Amino acid sequence: MSDDIFLLDDAAPEPSALLEQWKLLIVDDEPEVHHITNMTLSQFVFDNKSIQFIHANSAQQAKEQLKQHPDIALILLDVVMETDDAGLCLVRYIREQLHNQSVRIVLRTGQPGQAPEDEVVDNYDINDYKDKTELTSQKLRTLIRASLRSYRDICALEKHKKGLEKVVKASRGIFEKNALFNFVEGVLEHLAAVLNLEDSCIYQVEQYAYRIHETQLQLLAYQGDKQPAKPTPQQLSDFPAHQQQLFSEAINNKQHVFADNALVIYCENSAYNLLFYITRTAPFSQADHHFTKLLSENIVVALENIRLNELILTNQKEVLYRLGEIVETRSKESGMHVRRVALFTALLAEQLGLPELIIEQLKLAAPLHDVGKVAIPDAILHKPGKLEPDEWEIMQTHAAIGEKMLEGSNIEVLQLAAEIAGSHHEKWDGSGYPKGLKGEQIPLSGRLTAIADVFDALASKRCYKDAWPEPQIIDYLKQQRAQQFDPQLVDLLLDNFADFMAIREKYQD
Known part of the structure; x- marks a missing residue:
């Protein structure tokens, strides 16, 4: 390996600014490879995350590390270790037995003749193939950067896929509710799953003739550790200033409002006006915005179904009572x-x-x-x-x-x-x-x-x-x-x- 592997050109931000780390698994039976890789990437940062190094000296040790760290982003993998094909067998284990398709696997071999590149790339699900002698410091960092970018994007796609699955499941769940209070409790439950919520409230907005002057909010359902201050209807002025601002913006504009770690979802039909007020410790992402919009559209449709169902039940109840009273009059x-x-x-x-x-x-x-x-x-x-x-x-x-x-x-x-x-x-x-x-x-x-x-x-x-x-x-x-x-x-x-x-x-x- 070239001596310029020790030349570091990545600016290192303050440690406090790095909230998370990428997990990099180095699998090689040569201690020097571990040491040099550590030295080269010790100050490496991608997407505001540094690297957490995980080491294994054999394919068997690598299996143990994979069990302990299922969120490993990248594996730098030697081919020849305890056996001539230990690295290749590990690739098949990861893809076929662990069913881990997200982790990026880069083969680094010092003996290309033992594992010809074309044959390996054709027959094994790896993401790159490198001869150890060609990996200079700069090329290694370029490789790591490209691999981590790929892993990040795959994880984002998987997160979106799971998010959409949750939205579909949540929509199916809320459409099964046929009474308002059951409905809002069900929506809270499904919103918690879709958005990973910690704390949320739902309010029904009762709009008066002079709505712009007076708005009253009645608590319908609640989930979280903080108990609501008042279970009875509250004026908008009773809430903290930041909530007043969010609620007013949502009601006046009839739209959702995202603000840092808080979210107000506004839903209405001819019978109901609902505010879903949600807070959590982590900021809401663009994916959360997208999933919220998808789910809220179905919430409005479900609200209309509830209104129609209640109308049918009211009419049905009246007819049945009238029939019963006719029988009474007869008897x-x-x-x-x-x-x-x-x-x-x-x-x-x-x-x-x-x-x-x-x-x-x-x-x-x-x-x-x-x-x-x-x-x-x-x-x-x-x-x-x-x-x-x-x-x-x-x-x-x-x-x-x-x-x-x-x-x-x-x-x-x-x-x-x-x-x-x-x-x-x-x-x-x-x-x-x-x-x-x-x-x-x-x-x-x-x-x-x-x-x-x-x-x-x-x-x-x-x-x-x-x-x-x-x-x-x-x-x-x-x-x-x-x-x-x-x-x-x-x-x-x-x-x-x-x-x-x-x-x-x-x-x-």
Whole structure:
């Protein structure tokens, strides 16, 4: 090797300015090669990073170093070490077993005859081939610079690829959310994955007639170590000055704002205006800008889906309640009965730990539990006294009639309503109707609505009876535990009896 290998021409910046280092693995069985390479590159800097030297005297030692340092950027690799082809075998190990395609591999050989260049380049996935005698100081630094630039660009492409994969995954995740609060929590989670967040908040912007003078922000969801100062709606002036500036710029210009380590993402549709306020210790990169823009476009589309979904649910809820009230009017029962049964059913489902979506569907479906009564003759339906056996037999048909009326629909809520209509008169001990189902054979929706319906009937005045006092209701529920009703549901109702009576008092006839 030429003596000018010791001539160093790279300006060395202050050590404090170098935040990171490139990892360079030197694999050679000649100690002098390690020493000279160290000397030559000791002050080398590329892209504001110096070099961290890692040494191995054999291919086997190199394998150990690769396990400890999977982020090695460049390998200067000798061919002939413990065996004549040790270096070449190591190349195959790196590419085929470690599946490391990013690290740059440069073969440096002092015996070219042992590994002819054309043959090696054709058959081994290396990035350069050098004879040790031709590597002067300048040529070595040029080689290192070119190799590190290649490694940097490959890593950038890989980072962009993973970032785009995260954006696609995040978009799929947020489109699965159909309620605003679940949606914003999901967006926070996915933003954290895409941008490697440490701290973030989401605010809903409530814009008034004089928006330019007054803006109120309500905290919807939060992730991070710092607890929000106020969970209640806040005026813009309540925030620190730097946040006020970022929020105002985003709201006024209706666009995202990047500022050093902080980011405000602005999203709006006809129903919602959202600010995603994000901070992290590392500055946001151009790639972060790009991924944020891609994801925010899908956030806006998802927001519109939520608005449309909520509109459909609102209309659906109104129609179902109206149908339930029509049935009540037909049977001349209490005007609030279906609403109370719906709320009792939902409260039991909540205490049982059912998912929020199922609870909401039960609340919508339960009002139709007695829809089959529209087919029962007035003389039986409105009879003030006890029904005769043949009359009771006709009355019992309302469960099967109701199920038949609602079954076959493509709407999930109506499918659930059919299930409830057909099973809410089944009993835990198997003595109910119309099918005589027993225990857990009875759909959970039917078991929930059954106890809710009977509880409200006991606590309400009917044409044939007065409302029962609370102690009598409690005694009846205890007696019917594991007979008429699911024992677990009886226990839940009794443990939370005051909550059920509070609903009863709030929605009186």
